[in-house]
Amino acid sequence: MFLVFLVVVFAAWAAIHRWNAAGKALLLVASLVFYASWGLHCVGLLLGVIAFNYGAGLLLGWLTTAPRARRRLILVLAIVGNVAFLALFKYQRFFVDIVQSILPVHLPVLQVVVPVGISFYIFQVLSYVIDVYQRTIKPCKNPVDFALFVAFFPKLLLGPLVRPGEFLAQLGARRTLGAGNFSQYLPLFAAGLFKKLILADNLGLFVDPVFANLAAASSLDCMLAVPAYAFQIYYDFSGCTDIALGVAALFGYALPQNFNAPYLATSITDFWRRWHMSLTTWLRNYLFLPVAYAVSARLPQARYCGIKAENIIYCVATLVTMTVCGFWHGAGWTFVLWGLYQGVAMSVERFVLKSGRDKCLPLAVALWRWAITVVLMLSGWLLFRVQKLTDVGAFFSAVAKLQFSTTLPRVCAVILVISCVYTVARFIMTRSGYTLAIPATPWASFAFGVAKGACAILLLLFALVFSCGVTVPFIYLQF
Amino acid sequence: MWRNCPVYLLAILRSAPTAWGVVAGAALTFAALCLMPSVWLWTLSRWEPAYAALNVAHMFERTKQQAYDGFLLGSSQINQVQPSILRSITGLDFYNSAISGGDIAYMLSMSRAIAARSPNKAIVLAEFSRYVAADIEELVYRDTLRFVPAQYWALHELGFAWNKANYRTYYLDGILNSLLPLIRYKEGIKARMIASFPRLATLLMHPRSQPGLVRINCIHQDGHNGPYLHRPPPYAGPGAYVPAPAGNAHKLRSWDALLQLHLQGKIMLVLVMPPSHASWAGFYAKYYGDPRSCVAQQRDFLQKNGIAVIDCSSLPITDDDCMDAHHFNWSGGAKYSEYVANQLLDILHREPAWHAPQSLTGARLSEVLARASPP
Numbered sequence: 001m002f003l004v005f006l007v008v009v010f011a012a013w014a015a016i017h018r019w020n021a022a023g024k025a026l027l028l029v030a031s032l033v034f035y036a037s038w039g040l041h042c043v044g045l046l047l048g049v050i051a052f053n054y055g056a057g058l059l060l061g062w063l064t065t066a067p068r069a070r071r072r073l074i075l076v077l078a079i080v081g082n083v084a085f086l087a088l089f090k091y092q093r094f095f096v097d098i099v100q101s102i103l104p105v106h107l108p109v110l111q112v113v114v115p116v117g118i119s120f121y122i123f124q125v126l127s128y129v130i131d132v133y134q135r136t137i138k139p140c141k142n143p144v145d146f147a148l149f150v151a152f153f154p155k156l157l158l159g160p161l162v163r164p165g166e167f168l169a170q171l172g173a174r175r176t177l178g179a180g181n182f183s184q185y186l187p188l189f190a191a192g193l194f195k196k197l198i199l200a201d202n203l204g205l206f207v208d209p210v211f212a213n214l215a216a217a218s219s220l221d222c223m224l225a226v227p228a229y230a231f232q233i234y235y236d237f238s239g240c241t242d243i244a245l246g247v248a249a250l251f252g253y254a255l256p257q258n259f260n261a262p263y264l265a266t267s268i269t270d271f272w273r274r275w276h277m278s279l280t281t282w283l284r285n286y287l288f289l290p291v292a293y294a295v296s297a298r299l300p301q302a303r304y305c306g307i308k309a310e311n312i313i314y315c316v317a318t319l320v321t322m323t324v325c326g327f328w329h330g331a332g333w334t335f336v337l338w339g340l341y342q343g344v345a346m347s348v349e350r351f352v353l354k355s356g357r358d359k360c361l362p363l364a365v366a367l368w369r370w371a372i373t374v375v376l377m378l379s380g381w382l383l384f385r386v387q388k389l390t391d392v393g394a395f396f397s398a399v400a401k402l403q404f405s406t407t408l409p410r411v412c413a414v415i416l417v418i419s420c421v422y423t424v425a426r427f428i429m430t431r432s433g434y435t436l437a438i439p440a441t442p443w444a445s446f447a448f449g450v451a452k453g454a455c456a457i458l459l460l461l462f463a464l465v466f467s468c469g470v471t472v473p474f475i476y477l478q479f
Numbered sequence: 480m481w482r483n484c485p486v487y488l489l490a491i492l493r494s495a496p497t498a499w500g501v502v503a504g505a506a507l508t509f510a511a512l513c514l515m516p517s518v519w520l521w522t523l524s525r526w527e528p529a530y531a532a533l534n535v536a537h538m539f540e541r542t543k544q545q546a547y548d549g550f551l552l553g554s555s556q557i558n559q560v561q562p563s564i565l566r567s568i569t570g571l572d573f574y575n576s577a578i579s580g581g582d583i584a585y586m587l588s589m590s591r592a593i594a595a596r597s598p599n600k601a602i603v604l605a606e607f608s609r610y611v612a613a614d615i616e617e618l619v620y621r622d623t624l625r626f627v628p629a630q631y632w633a634l635h636e637l638g639f640a641w642n643k644a645n646y647r648t649y650y651l652d653g654i655l656n657s658l659l660p661l662i663r664y665k666e667g668i669k670a671r672m673i674a675s676f677p678r679l680a681t682l683l684m685h686p687r688s689q690p691g692l693v694r695i696n697c698i699h700q701d702g703h704n705g706p707y708l709h710r711p712p713p714y715a716g717p718g719a720y721v722p723a724p725a726g727n728a729h730k731l732r733s734w735d736a737l738l739q740l741h742l743q744g745k746i747m748l749v750l751v752m753p754p755s756h757a758s759w760a761g762f763y764a765k766y767y768g769d770p771r772s773c774v775a776q777q778r779d780f781l782q783k784n785g786i787a788v789i790d791c792s793s794l795p796i797t798d799d800d801c802m803d804a805h806h807f808n809w810s811g812g813a814k815y816s817e818y819v820a821n822q823l824l825d826i827l828h829r830e831p832a833w834h835a836p837q838s839l840t841g842a843r844l845s846e847v848l849a850r851a852s853p854p
Contacts, residue, residue: 004651183501202685410681442496449500456501457508466683 005034010250017252020174024144027251031153035117042115045089046151052081053125054146060132061139075133079126086122089114094331116477117157119328121150123282128164130286137165145171154247158240158476160258160278167253175252183449188246190456190463195239196474197467199415203232204472206412211385214394218403222395228412230381231419234262236475237276256281264427266361266369267353268345268376279328283321292317314350319343329384330478338383345376363431370427548843549747550593551575552586553606556753559812560604560819568820569827571844577606583733590737592631594745599843602747604789604819605737629654738784749787749826754794754815787830789822791815 009030017023036043056078063071087095089112096107128149131137140146149167150156210217210225217225241258248255256278265271272280295316299309319340326339353369361369386392408416438448492499548571551557558577565573576589586605593601632653741748782788800811807815827844 001648001651003655179495179498179502182505183495183498186501186505205685409685411683411685414682442493445496446492446500446503449497449502450504450507451500452497453501453504453506454508455504457505457512461512 005030006247006250013251014177017175017177021144023175024148024171027153028144028148028151031148031151031156034153035151035156038116039113041113045085045115045118046121047147049082049085049121049125050147050150053078053129053150054140054143056081056129057132057139057146058141060129061141064135071133075129078129082122082126082129086118088112089118091327091331120159120161121156123161123279123328124150124164127161127282127286131164137168140164140168142171152248152253154244154251154253155255158237158244158474159276160241160244160256161282162255162278163281166256170253177252181250181252183453184249185246186460187452187456188242188249190460192239192242192244192246194459194463195235195242197463199419200232200236200239200475201467201472202409202411202415203228203235206408207232207385209407211387211391214391214398217398218405218407219399219401220404220406221408222398224406224408224416226378226382226385227420228408228416229385230263230378231416233381233384233475234259240474240476261426261430263374263377263423264370264430265373265377266366267349267373268342268380269349269353271373271377272342272346279325283325287324288317288321291320311350315347318346318350322346333389334383334386337389338380341380341383345380363428366431367427547572547574547597547601548599549573549602549604550589551577551604551606552581552589553577553604553751553753554581555806557604557606557751559807559815561812561816564813564816565820565823568817569824571602571823573602573604581606583737587733587737588631590740590746590748594740595631600745600747602749602823604749604751604823606751606753738781738786741786742784747830749789749823750781751819752788752790752792754791754796754818787826789819789826791818791822794818 009026013023013026013030016026032043032046035046056074059074060071060078063074088110092112093109096109099105099107128137128140128146132139140149145168148171149162149164152167155162207225207229210221211229214222238259245255245257258276258278260274260277262271262275265274292313295313296309299312302309304312320343322343323336323339326335326337326342329335329338382395383392386395438444551560551562551573554577556577558575558581560575560577562573562575565571578585586603590603590605593603737748740746794814796807796811796814800807800814
């Protein structure tokens with residue numbers, strides 16, 4: 001269905017793309033139609049968010065010369081409005097449960113359906129109002145441009161989160177249509193579909209039953225399920241990102257990369273530089289740095305109890321940021337703890353690891369660090385995957401049973417083994433400085449392109465023919 | 480200007496060599512895949528009918544390749560009629576392309592395809608399916624739309640199916656599958672891989688995505704359809720039944736269209752009324768009213784229009800012939816097959832126009848009838 005939608009929208013856009021305004025209007029309508037397939041109420045809410053933030057942006061622009069307090073009031077109102085909207089739809093039940101578990105009261109719960117992609121587009125509009133407030137960008141006066149910035153369908157549901165300045169600048173210029181659109185779209189789309197339909201979905205068919213019934217799972221299944229989930233979530237999300245990047249490229253728009261070989265990281269800090277990069281960039285700019293500045297303003301001395309103030313600042317800001325990051329992923333204690341766990345790991349690394357020398361490490365040391373990071377990452381994924389905290393206990397009970405039978409299908413075993421071997425091989429190759437160099441002659445580039453195009457088509461067809469036949473939604477759709 | 484074409488081409492390629500390379504590579508690979516149907520024919524060439532998706536995809540290739548004398552169309556009941564028994568009694572080569580729940584929508588699409596593709600005028604044994612539950616009907620539409628190329632779809636069915644979200648998806652899938660033959664044959668390719676390279680297949684496919692029925696039928700291909708489970712009594716009765724939600728208007732139009740194919744001389748249509756177990760005959764009455772009156776009405780209508788009918792309702796079916804309420808085991812299937820074969824022979828003898836030796840089909844039929852023992 002999506003493919004048909006894409007073909008229709010692209011054909012219409014190709015016909016009118018020379019008129020930039022018409023092209024953007026078409027993409028906006030298409031985005032709203034696309035979003036309406038999840039429910040008309042979702043579109044209504046999205047339009048409400050767009051209108052609210054468009055107005056806030058204009059107001060902030062209008063008050064450029066006004067006293068800072070008035071501008072800050074507008075900003076605070078905009079942030080509170082957006083966060084309240086997110087909390088109402090996504091976190092309402094979580095907070096009500098907390099209050100009811102503490103106080104003997106019965107709070108009503110509004111029966112609302114969580115609009116899909118709400119976390120992503122709320123973060124987008126927050127970045128916009130903050131940037132306008134900070135005068136990093138000018139307020140967007142064209143409502144179509146602003147609506148398209150928020151609702152552009154390739155990135156609407158699952159990101160990547162784009163910097164407002166970068167995307168709005170792209171909207172200002174007419175998009176070109178040529179071989180470049182297809183050459184970027186096709187390999188990304190094929191790779192994304194392959195990652196999702198073949199790799200992630202097959203692994204999911206093993207992982208999901210294990211985590212659904214940990215008490216009945218064997219020790220080996222439990223131990224295999226965690227790395228399988230690590231690869232599943234990576235393939236699932238990076239596949240989705242590839243599709244988003246490819247589809248955006250088809251319409252001539254560039255979206256930021258979200259992944260940079262995250263499982264090659266040699267520390268948890270490094271992992272977060274490579275995993276969901278658009279989110280970590282957002283968190284760094286709009287949460288980590290403001291918190292760090294706020295804390296540093298309250299710590300005038302160079303050292304406290306023998307600890308450097310900068311380290312304390314870093315730890316506090318990291319813990320806050322990563323806890324929010326965990327909470328952003330889902331309204332549950334497992335996610336909060338997962339975020340906290342990442343924050344603690346990064347804070348500990350601040351003291352244990354020497355920064356700035358990572359690339360110069362000898363291979364053996366790098367491998368050792370990488371192995372430790374993998375263990376830490378997998379522990380984190382376990383916390384992320386379980387439905388409730390008691391499941392962690394159930395997981396370790398199952399592991400302690402020392403049963404070594406397994407339900408791992410061969411295809412999953414193959415995917416798992418190839419993924420592990422590929423990761424290790426790539427890690428060693430990267431560390432050894434080996435890179436694949438294409439000669440810079442036009443014919444070599446052309447031949448490389450031909451091979452890439454052929455591989456893309458074969459990958460696409462392989463994904464369509466050998467998909468596991470079970471429709472599994474993207475994991476990040478639930479966030 | 481044309482002399483300068485290579486120069487222009489080179490200039491374009493040099494402007495963005497990688498991008499044009501990707502486009503060229505993709506286009507060439509796609510064209511090669513589409514223009515190599517022999518690859519898919521090879522993949523499916525040693526196939527006996529198995530289940531809906533395969534049956535349809537497979538039959539399309541066979542109709543072009545091999546001149547079958549006739550086709551069996553309909554639901555899982557006529558699916559039990561064995562081509563090998565028909566061949567031994569009538570001398571005619573039949574292909575059983577019946578599928579679970581295959582009703583008139585399926586039969587019409589297939590008959591249109593047979594009329595368009597079969598090198599000879601084929602006999603179509605169409606079963607009058609009485610009981611098609613909503614969920615089964617949906618599966619039939621799904622497989623018909625996904626696996627029968629779009630040009631053979633009955634357009635009046637489109638209006639009916641377009642009103643339902645699932646059916647719309649099947650239509651869109653079907654359009655895509657019509658454009659990409661590889662996808663239409665994907666179940667066949669998978670099953671062929673399981674049969675030929677079981678180890679590789681298990682490495683590439685999750686067990687849930689492997690077509691289980693196909694695996695059985697690949698191994699036991701002996702010209703018969705279906706795995707023929709020998710279940711001991713007591714036999715299962717009919718389960719919960721959900722009547723098909725749509726009305727019958729579109730179905731009657733399809734019957735009419737099928738009749739037109741016969742009247743236009745594109746196929747030789749024979750209607751088959753399947754037998755049923757006496758114990759379960761009344762089960763559907765609470766949903767449909769008395770099905771016998773409906774059957775009789777339909778039979779009369781078709782007979783008035785010159786359609787031959789093989790009425791198997793008088794065939795005695797006992798517990799020993801049944802697998803469940805309306806499916807036969809091997810014994811019942813053989814009994815049903817023999818009855819249909821003898822009745823067909825009788826009809827052929829009574830229809831001299833069908834085997835007039837002027838046509839290729841007529842010559843073939845008259846030759847076969849001369850050899851077959853009289854009924």
